[in-house]
Amino acid sequence: MKFRKIVRVVHRDLGYLSAVLLIIYSVSGIAVNHLADWNPNYIIEKTEINFTPNADTNLTQDQMQAYIVDKLSITDSVENRFRESVSKIDLFFEGKTISADLRSGIAQVEIVNDRTVIKETNFLHLNKPKKLWTYVADGFAVALCFLAITGMFILKGKNGLAGRGKYFLIIGAVIPILFLIFYL
Amino acid sequence: MFKSLLALFMILFVVSNLFASDGKTFGKDITEKETTKISTILETPEKYDGKVVKVEGTVVNVCESRGCWIEISSDKEYQTIKVKVDDGVIVFPMEAKGKPAVVQGEVYSFVPSIQSDCMDACGDKDKHAEAEKTEKAEKVEDGCCPSKKVEVKKVYQIKGHGAVISI
The missing domain is CATH 2.40.50.140 (Nucleic acid-binding proteins)
Structure with a gap:
């Protein structure tokens, strides 16, 4: 088999094999690249609710919880709680936290929802599964190297590496080098 | 070929689930x-x-x-x-x-860094003004931010x- 034919076959099949992973890593790459601007895994909604204050400082945690549940008409079951101070208590529910201040009568409600799909791509991209996934990710990285190398030799002639391809290759190499020069 | 790939995928999926952290x-x-x-x-x-x-x-x-x-x-x-x-x-x-x-x-x-408190005061106009009014306030070297003498x-x-x- 001729060299270029082998290159085409390897590039084609590796391309099929890597396509989904490439999209997963790309989506997650953009998502985690903007950590400063957003949370790539969760949508966190925070709202404030007012209720009738209670100035009694002798309330037990049970009494505080019962008061909040009653005043806010909560139907979900409380999973856990934490008394932050004499008048403040945090109630934890599945995917929701209510931080209430009985003295001021203000409750902060925080609802956490997953960013479906993006969270899963981040899970894989950031190697959260670890163990076997580490080797799958390594294999994918090697496959990307093969794709890059074989991609350069698919075509010959004026559209190949010897033709216009070399200019694109140089531009692609110069961009990271420039950033390294200016920012490193 | 397709069957082999499907089998490989299934094996990978099962094994990765077995070994993946919970x-x-x-x-x-x-x-x-x-x-x-x-x-x-x-x-x-x-x-x-x-x-x-x-x-x-x-x-x-x-x-x-x-x-x-x-x-x-x-x-x-x-x-x-x-x-x-x-x-x-x-x-x-x-x-x-x-x-x-x-x-x-x-x-x-x-x-905790006093500098960060100072930066907070600088970044917040109200805090800045409040700090300037404080008797114990003093200018730090860069002259930007007044800071109280506080026990850290x-x-x-x-x-x-x-x-x-x-x-």
Whole structure:
């Protein structure tokens, strides 16, 4: 088999094999690249609710919880709680936290929802599964190297590496080098 | 060919599920046998400075942006201790909030930077003005930010090595 034919076959099949992973890593790459601007895994909604204050400082945690549940008409079951101070208590529910201040009568409600799909791509991209996934990710990285190398030799002639391809290759190499020069 | 690829995919899927972490353990395994009460650490934190401890409590707060810290409730009311981990090495999920956790790590202390308070004052016009009105306010070297002479207390935290959270 001729060299270029082998290159085409390897590039084609590796391309099929890597396509989904490439999209997963790309989506997650953009998502985690903007950590400063957003949370790539969760949508966190925070709202404030007012209720009738209670100035009694002798309330037990049970009494505080019962008061909040009653005043806010909560139907979900409380999973856990934490008394932050004499008048403040945090109630934890599945995917929701209510931080209430009985003295001021203000409750902060925080609802956490997953960013479906993006969270899963981040899970894989950031190697959260670890163990076997580490080797799958390594294999994918090697496959990307093969794709890059074989991609350069698919075509010959004026559209190949010897033709216009070399200019694109140089531009692609110069961009990271420039950033390294200016920012490193 | 298609059948072989499908079989390979199925094997990979099953094996990766078998070996993948269940998402409840974070970082290194917990090896400490004895659990130290958080209230005991907070009572005399200097005694535990530099020591590796295992603590238990409810996760009452999680770092929203990077999952790089959690706050664990003490066995006594009103008390918490922060567990800080290296960014990206351990990432605590938001689902951890409200869940029981066992954490192992090293107690450490630091003095919060006055500079950051100063930066806060500079960044906030009201705080800036308030600071300027304060009698004890003095100009710092860069002349930008007036800062009060305040006593800065040491903060004790745990540098988390590993955690098991009942998610």
